[in-house]
Amino acid sequence: MYQFTLKTQIKGFDTFLEFAQAESLQASDLILTNEFIYEPFIKPAGVPCHILFQEKYGAGEPNDQMIDAIHADIPDGIERIIAVGGGTVIDIAKVLTFGGTWKAEELFTGRTVPEKCRRLTVLPTTCGTGSEVTNVTICELKSLQTKKGLALDAMYADEAVLIPELVRTLPYKFFATSSIDAMIHAVESFLSPKAIALSSTFSEKAIEMIVSGYRYVITHGAAHWTDKAAEFLTASNFAGIAFGYAGCAAVHALSYPLGGKYHIPHGEANQLMFAAVIRRYREKQPDGRLNALEALLGRVLETAPDQALDALYALMEQILQRKPLSAYGITEDEFPQFADSVIEGQQRLLNNNYTELTREDMIGIYRACNVI
Numbered sequence: 001m002y003q004f005t006l007k008t009q010i011k012g013f014d015t016f017l018e019f020a021q022a023e024s025l026q027a028s029d030l031i032l033t034n035e036f037i038y039e040p041f042i043k044p045a046g047v048p049c050h051i052l053f054q055e056k057y058g059a060g061e062p063n064d065q066m067i068d069a070i071h072a073d074i075p076d077g078i079e080r081i082i083a084v085g086g087g088t089v090i091d092i093a094k095v096l097t098f099g100g101t102w103k104a105e106e107l108f109t110g111r112t113v114p115e116k117c118r119r120l121t122v123l124p125t126t127c128g129t130g131s132e133v134t135n136v137t138i139c140e141l142k143s144l145q146t147k148k149g150l151a152l153d154a155m156y157a158d159e160a161v162l163i164p165e166l167v168r169t170l171p172y173k174f175f176a177t178s179s180i181d182a183m184i185h186a187v188e189s190f191l192s193p194k195a196i197a198l199s200s201t202f203s204e205k206a207i208e209m210i211v212s213g214y215r216y217v218i219t220h221g222a223a224h225w226t227d228k229a230a231e232f233l234t235a236s237n238f239a240g241i242a243f244g245y246a247g248c249a250a251v252h253a254l255s256y257p258l259g260g261k262y263h264i265p266h267g268e269a270n271q272l273m274f275a276a277v278i279r280r281y282r283e284k285q286p287d288g289r290l291n292a293l294e295a296l297l298g299r300v301l302e303t304a305p306d307q308a309l310d311a312l313y314a315l316m317e318q319i320l321q322r323k324p325l326s327a328y329g330i331t332e333d334e335f336p337q338f339a340d341s342v343i344e345g346q347q348r349l350l351n352n353n354y355t356e357l358t359r360e361d362m363i364g365i366y367r368a369c370n371v372i
C-alpha cells in the first residue's frame, strides 16, 4: 500500500511583482528574506508586510541560536510567514510557524512537539533544496557540533511559489552547490527503498533536467547558467517532491558532520561524499536498483550503463570541483567520531540507504574522500 500526497499548493509567476499583485499581501504577513533580495524585488512592490532580514541574525546556514533570536523578534499578530530565500531562510521559516514558547534545540532534539499556528508561503531563491515542498527542516545544533533534520507534517508549506527571476541573482558558487544538492536529492530518492513509480518519475525528470542544464553551462560558460534558471528551479522542485516522499540517505547523513563542525555549505558537503558513497554501494550490492540508475544515466549521458556513474561524477566535478577533506582542515582521526555521530543521530536518513553501511564502511567512505 502507498499514498502519495502533495500537501503544498504549487504556483508559478514570472516576477515577484506579479505574485504580490495576485496575492494581496497583508500587514499580518511576515516576510523573512535577505536584504539583497528585498531591495531589487520586494521593496519596489511596496508590500505592507513586516520584514525581517535573516543575515542580521548571523551568517551561514541555520543554527539554533539564529532561530531563537529570529523567533524572539516576531511581532504579535503575525498570521503567515512568507519565506523568500534559499534553504537557510526557508528552513528557519518552517519552525517560525510554530506557536507557544520553545527553543530550537528542544524542537530539533524532539523534546518539544510544537503546534503550527501560522500559515507558510515559500518562494525559493536557490535551485537546490526543494524545501518548499518537503516537511523537513535542518539546523546546526551548536552544542552537538552537527546538523540535525526534523521532519514533521506540520512543516509542509501551504504554498510554494516558483519565480525564476528570484533565482537569477544567485552567484555561480551557490548555483553550483544548490543544484548539486538537487541532483543528489534526485539520486538518493531514486535509490531509496521507499521509492515508488510516482516518486521515481520526479527523480528521473530532475536528473534529466539537471544533466541537460549542466551540459548547457559547460558548453556556454558558467555565467550562462542563468539562461536555465527556470529549468533548474523546476528540477529542484521535482527533486524535492521525490525525496519528500522517498527520502534522502547516506550521502546527506555522512555530510552532516562536515556541515555542522566545519560549516561547509550543504550542497558542497554532499558533493564531497557523493561519489564515495555510491561507489561503496556498488561494491557491496552491484545488482539491484542501482542498475536502474545506471541505465537511466546511460540514456541521459549517452554512455554505456557501466560507465554512466563515472560520467555523472565527472559532469558534477565540472560544475563544482571537489577538494580532499584535509583541505578543509579535517583530520583522519575525526572519521570514527563522524561515523559514530552519523549512526547516533542520522537514522532517519540511514533507513533509506540503498544497502546497509557499517561503521567501517562509513570510515572507509570518509577516507576515500581524502583521495581526489
Ligand SMILES: NC(=O)c1ccc[n+]([C@@H]2O[C@H](COP(=O)([O-])OP(=O)(O)OC[C@H]3O[C@@H](n4cnc5c(N)ncnc54)[C@H](O)[C@@H]3O)[C@@H](O)[C@H]2O)c1
Pocket: 034, 036, 037, 060, 061, 062, 085, 086, 087, 088, 089, 091, 125, 126, 127, 128, 129, 130, 131, 134, 135, 136, 137, 138, 139, 166, 167, 168, 169, 170, 171, 174, 177, 178, 181, 266, 267
Ligand atoms: N528542508 C529541506 O528539505 C532541505 C533540503 C536540502 C537542504 N536544506 C538546507 O538548506 C540549506 C542550504 O540552502 P541553499 O543551498 O539553498 O543555500 P542558502 O540558503 O544557505 O544560500 C546560499 C547563499 O546564497 C545566498 N542567496 C540565496 N539566494 C540568493 C539569490 N537569489 N541571490 C543572491 N544570493 C542568494 C544566501 O544568502 C547564502 O549566502 C542548508 O542549511 C541545508 O541543510 C534543507
Ligand SMILES: [Fe+2]
Pocket: 129, 181, 185, 252, 266, 270
Ligand atoms: Fe540536501
